[in-house]
Amino acid sequence: MTATTNGNQFDAIVIGGGPAGASSAAILAEYGHRVLVLEREKFPRYHIGESMIPFTYQPMERLGLIPVMKTSGFVKKYSVVFISPSGRASQPFYFFNRYDRESVAQTWQVLRSEFDEILLNNARAKGAEVLEEITVQELLRAGDRVVGVRAQKKSGEIVEFRAPITLDCSGKEAFTSVRNGWRLKDPYLNKIAVWTYYKGSKREPGIDEGATTVAYVPDKGWFWHIPQHNDMLSVGVVAEGKYLTRDGVREPEQIFKREIEQNAWIKDHLSVGQQVGQYYLISEYSHHARHCGSDGLLLVGDAFAFLDPVFSSGLMLALKSGTMAGDAVHQAIVERNFAPERFADYARFMRAGVENMRKLVYAFYNPAFSFKKVIDKYPEAGGEITDCLSGDVNKDFTPLWNKIREFVPLPDDLPVGQPLPTGDPALV
Numbered sequence: 099m100t101a102t103t104n105g106n107q108f109d110a111i112v113i114g115g116g117p118a119g120a121s122s123a124a125i126l127a128e129y130g131h132r133v134l135v136l137e138r139e140k141f142p143r144y145h146i147g148e149s150m151i152p153f154t155y156q157p158m159e160r161l162g163l164i165p166v167m168k169t170s171g172f173v174k175k176y177s178v179v180f181i182s183p184s185g186r187a188s189q190p191f192y193f194f195n196r197y198d199r200e201s202v203a204q205t206w207q208v209l210r211s212e213f214d215e216i217l218l219n220n221a222r223a224k225g226a227e228v229l230e231e232i233t234v235q236e237l238l239r240a241g242d243r244v245v246g247v248r249a250q251k252k253s254g255e256i257v258e259f260r261a262p263i264t265l266d267c268s269g270k271e272a273f274t275s276v277r278n279g280w281r282l283k284d285p286y287l288n289k290i291a292v293w294t295y296y297k298g299s300k301r302e303p304g305i306d307e308g309a310t311t312v313a314y315v316p317d318k319g320w321f322w323h324i325p326q327h328n329d330m331l332s333v334g335v336v337a338e339g340k341y342l343t344r345d346g347v348r349e350p351e352q353i354f355k356r357e358i359e360q361n362a363w364i365k366d367h368l369s370v371g372q373q374v375g376q377y378y379l380i381s382e383y384s385h386h387a388r389h390c391g392s393d394g395l396l397l398v399g400d401a402f403a404f405l406d407p408v409f410s411s412g413l414m415l416a417l418k419s420g421t422m423a424g425d426a427v428h429q430a431i432v433e434r435n436f437a438p439e440r441f442a443d444y445a446r447f448m449r450a451g452v453e454n455m456r457k458l459v460y461a462f463y464n465p466a467f468s469f470k471k472v473i474d475k476y477p478e479a480g481g482e483i484t485d486c487l488s489g490d491v492n493k494d495f496t497p498l499w500n501k502i503r504e505f506v507p508l509p510d511d512l513p514v515g516q517p518l519p520t521g522d523p524a525l526v
């Protein structure tokens with residue numbers, strides 16, 4: 099049975115209560131709009147993606163959450179370190195060498211179950227209505243215009259909710275992008291990741307304890323090493339599927355254990371402590387939505403674009419797009435105008451950031467590239483690289499790309515992201 103009542107009419111509907119959904123809902127609720135978040139899971143729920151970068155600071159400040167983060171138990175992160183294939187550590191890239199020590203220069207390693215619950219509760223506290231254990235199954239349309247969603251509760255009951263605008267914040271699964279045929283794979287960034295957790299493994303002393311370490315697997319991929327609170331460690335390996343499953347090895351645990359042997363630093367750090375819980379595997383990395391939305395629909399966070407996580411850009415992009423979408427949708431509600439074209443600036447801004455990060459990711463995966471080679475030739479590139487790695491991605495990096503192109507080719511921007519104009523026959 100389908101239930102619809104006047105109580106099911108909102109100013110905005112948000113699909114998904116992750117960082118993108120919770121942040122856009124918090125902004126909209128703060129403006130006083132009636133916003134509904136529909137989340138499939140019951141929070142706190144597990145999620146990968148645990149390392150923040152400095153420029154998550156601004157959206158977190160906008161959400162009023164910096165004091166909460168400062169008093170939380172999350173491990174403080176001051177730097178990123180790269181480990182060569184032979185196991186040699188680079189100098190840490192300390193953020194405070196470039197940014198204000200009291201704000202942007204210190205970020206956090208989070209446990210997503212706890213962090214995402216903080217974000218979602220923040221949206222609730224600001225007045226958003228949040229329903230958990232309810233799965234959006236379908237967009238409701240009037241002609242081409244999205245006018246709401248049909249969702250199923252855990253009990254099996256089907257419910258319809260209506261609003262002049264729906265924000266798709268469904269994450270990497272990209273609910274509307276998949277259904278509209280808008281999802282494009284990034285041809286080169288097609289990796290898989292295998293990861294698990296350790297308790298009591300080896301840590302660096304002092305302020306280096308919370309560093310994100312990226313350790314190379316020779317010519318193939320990399321490990322992440324992310325220290326968390328309660329002496330836990332998130333550790334995973336990312337590479338081409340063909341490489342990780344060579345000789346017919348398919349079990350995540352076997353893949354992981356074999357790769358530990360490929361980097362002496364990782365092997366040494368995992369030589370003490372206890373592996374905890376399951377091994378995870380994920381494939382189908384990096385995708386882009388052809389459009390940021392259409393009439394009555396806006397895509398936010400991973401649902402808009404998901405980039406290989408080597409530089410931990412996902413949370414920054416999700417929170418930035420969430421807060422920005424909140425502002426843009428607020429204006430649309432105030433002006434009672436939800437024409438897709440009004441989100442063109444949002445799309446341009448977010449795509450520009452994604453494209454800058456994407457160029458650095460492409461360079462990273464080219465065996466001929468090293469940060470050191472570029473910085474040795476062009477010392478001023480160090481600051482530009484730090485800005486991009488820290489998430490200050492909405493600036494003109496043309497001088498940096500020109501320098502890096504002397505070493506490795508970089509991809510052109512993908513011609514995607516602009517809203518689908520009303521009446522466009524591409525809408526399916």
Ligand SMILES: Cc1cc2nc3c(=O)[nH]c(=O)nc-3n(C[C@H](O)[C@H](O)[C@H](O)COP(=O)(O)OP(=O)(O)OC[C@H]3O[C@@H](n4cnc5c(N)ncnc54)[C@H](O)[C@@H]3O)c2cc1C
Nearest residue numbers: 114116117118138147148149234269399400407410412413
């Ligand atoms: C292996 C790996 C490592 C990563 N490491 C990092 C990292 O170190 N740092 C970093 O910043 N990022 C990292 N990321 C990326 C990061 O996890 C994401 O960018 C981030 O979670 C995006 O937030 P989101 O809100 O867009 O999506 P999500 O966090 O995925 O939230 C989407 C929510 O929508 C809900 N949902 C989905 N479909 C429906 C539906 N139909 N109905 C109702 N609810 C629905 C889901 O249950 C989920 O709660 C990593 C990603 C991967 C895969």
